[in-house]
Amino acid sequence: MNPTMKPADIEKNSFAIITKELGGRTFPEGQEDIIKRVIHTSADFDYADNLVFSPDVVQKATEALRQGATIVTDTNMALAGINKTVLGKFGGQAVCFMAEKQVADEAKKRGITRAAVSMEYAAKLEGAVIFAIGNAPTALIRLHEMAAAREISPVLVIGVPVGFVNVVESKELFIGGDIPYIIARGRKGGSNIAAAIVNALLYQIYAREGFEK
Amino acid sequence: MNPTMKPADIEKNSFAIITKELGGRTFPEGQEDIIKRVIHTSADFDYADNLVFSPDVVQKATEALRQGATIVTDTNMALAGINKTVLGKFGGQAVCFMAEKQVADEAKKRGITRAAVSMEYAAKLEGAVIFAIGNAPTALIRLHEMAAAREISPVLVIGVPVGFVNVVESKELFIGGDIPYIIARGRKGGSNIAAAIVNALLYQIYAREGFEK
Numbered sequence: 001m002n003p004t005m006k007p008a009d010i011e012k013n014s015f016a017i018i019t020k021e022l023g024g025r026t027f028p029e030g031q032e033d034i035i036k037r038v039i040h041t042s043a044d045f046d047y048a049d050n051l052v053f054s055p056d057v058v059q060k061a062t063e064a065l066r067q068g069a070t071i072v073t074d075t076n077m078a079l080a081g082i083n084k085t086v087l088g089k090f091g092g093q094a095v096c097f098m099a100e101k102q103v104a105d106e107a108k109k110r111g112i113t114r115a116a117v118s119m120e121y122a123a124k125l126e127g128a129v130i131f132a133i134g135n136a137p138t139a140l141i142r143l144h145e146m147a148a149a150r151e152i153s154p155v156l157v158i159g160v161p162v163g164f165v166n167v168v169e170s171k172e173l174f175i176g177g178d179i180p181y182i183i184a185r186g187r188k189g190g191s192n193i194a195a196a197i198v199n200a201l202l203y204q205i206y207a208r209e210g211f212e213k
Numbered sequence: 214m215n216p217t218m219k220p221a222d223i224e225k226n227s228f229a230i231i232t233k234e235l236g237g238r239t240f241p242e243g244q245e246d247i248i249k250r251v252i253h254t255s256a257d258f259d260y261a262d263n264l265v266f267s268p269d270v271v272q273k274a275t276e277a278l279r280q281g282a283t284i285v286t287d288t289n290m291a292l293a294g295i296n297k298t299v300l301g302k303f304g305g306q307a308v309c310f311m312a313e314k315q316v317a318d319e320a321k322k323r324g325i326t327r328a329a330v331s332m333e334y335a336a337k338l339e340g341a342v343i344f345a346i347g348n349a350p351t352a353l354i355r356l357h358e359m360a361a362a363r364e365i366s367p368v369l370v371i372g373v374p375v376g377f378v379n380v381v382e383s384k385e386l387f388i389g390g391d392i393p394y395i396i397a398r399g400r401k402g403g404s405n406i407a408a409a410i411v412n413a414l415l416y417q418i419y420a421r422e423g424f425e426k
Contacts, residue, residue: 001382003354007326014377043375043400044257077405080293113220141216162256164227169214187256192290192405 014040022048030058030204034182037200041192050184057156057180061130062205064155068092069128071198073191074115074139078132081195086202089211094198097121115139123152132158134194137170144173156180158197160189227253235261243271243417247395250413254405263397270369270393274343275418277368281305282341284411286404287328287352291345294408299415302424307411310334328352336365345371347407350383357386369393371410373402 005013018036022045027035031053038047061069068091073079079096087094097103097118107114115136122129123146131154133139140159146152159174159181161167167187174181182197205211218226231249235258240248244266251260274282281304286292292309300307310316310331320327328349335342336359344367346352353372359365372387372394374380380400387394395410418424 001350001354001379003329003351003379003383004325005378010376010378017377040377041375042255042403043377043380075293077290077293077408080288080290081404112217116216137214138216141214162254163223164230164253164256165218165223166214166216167256170216190255190403190405191294192403195290 011040021045028053030062033204033207034058034197034200037196037203038184038193041196042190044188046186046188047184047193050186050188052175052181052183052185054177054179054181057182058201058204060180061156061182061201062208064128064130065092065201066090066205067128069130069155070095070125071130071132072096072119072122072125073194074098074118074131074133075135075191075194077191078134078194078198081192081199082132083199083202086199086206090202090205095122095125113138116142119143119146128155130154130156130158130198132194132198134158134160134162134189134191137161137163137166140170140173141166144170144177144179147179154179156182158182158194160184160193160197162189162193163187224253234258241266243275246417246420247271247410247413250409250416251397251406254409255403257401259399259401260397260406263399263401265388265394265396265398267390267392267394270395271414271417273393274369274395274414275421277341277343278305278414279303279418280341282343282368283308283338284343284345285309285332285335285338286344286407287311287331287346288348288404288407290404291347291407291411294405294412295345296412296415299412299419299424303415303418308335308338326351329355332356332359341368343367343369343371343411345407345411347371347373347375347402347404350374350376350379353383353386354379357383357390357392360392367392369395371395371407373397373406373410375402375406376400 071094073096082094107117116138119142284307286309320330329351332355
């Protein structure tokens, strides 16, 4: 054990271990960083097989983030995990409407989830929006409905809810469809995974432009 | 898919699926709820084998929480995931010192991690304290040092950092020792897992005393 190792070195060593244990597997450009960061966040190599990407989604999402896209999460936990210092350098912000009283009141009145209502609030945001959904299948379902009705046109939907009920199906809605996506197929995911994917996108821009993390 | 299912029913169904897939496995009283909630949070059944508990730790920790123990986390993400409404009903609070400027300055000056310094700040807290560590091995190592030197006497250390460097070893420090612990043996864990364990403890009190979640 080496408790005096610097955080940057720990991360570098961790990624080297992940690369080694992936045993020479290769992934499309841009996707590899994301897959490895999710494994780094979870120590779960299932994500090497679970994560699916729509065509060119990494390139388009990093371009939008570079220009200050807004990120919407479905939990304050995912919001807390996003590197807002880096996001802020590009002029972007991250928001979550889940804890707002209005959202809770409206959800109760209409008999739907707060997550679904919070997505409707997010639909009113102007400019490019990336949705990072790590918890609520109902958020994903509502996003899919609104996109189908042309009420929203997201740059990217990160769809990585975790769980046992409605989760798998809500993610399958997106796969192969027109809405740009990064989906963790199956039951696995979480707010930490959603945040890790956002951060991996941000760090790709950093790496490309020669910033120090 | 049934997107109109109520959150309470989704949780109930999810736990039923988890119980079924655990195939009749039994766990000691109090530990079962925690193990199942961690699986619910991660969809990862490895935790049925990974989680290890010191003797009587669940009983002692729930008793302390019932009396308003303070929870200290090593990330704002874990802090965000803890159910502060329930915690607050018992008079408890959750804190994280990681984002404080003083902590960052001191860590830089001393050449140690912010996580280690943040544990020293937490050591000054009065009353019963539960540490919920989901990210930093250096936080666990510092807690172990301070407990050995009798500078702290925690009610419970939840030791569930995730990762590939120093993580496994930092957790093994506690197993079989005198400091009350709940540890996720091996590489797996995370801020979401730390929060889930805290919430499982809180919900046990709720269930025992007949509160509605």
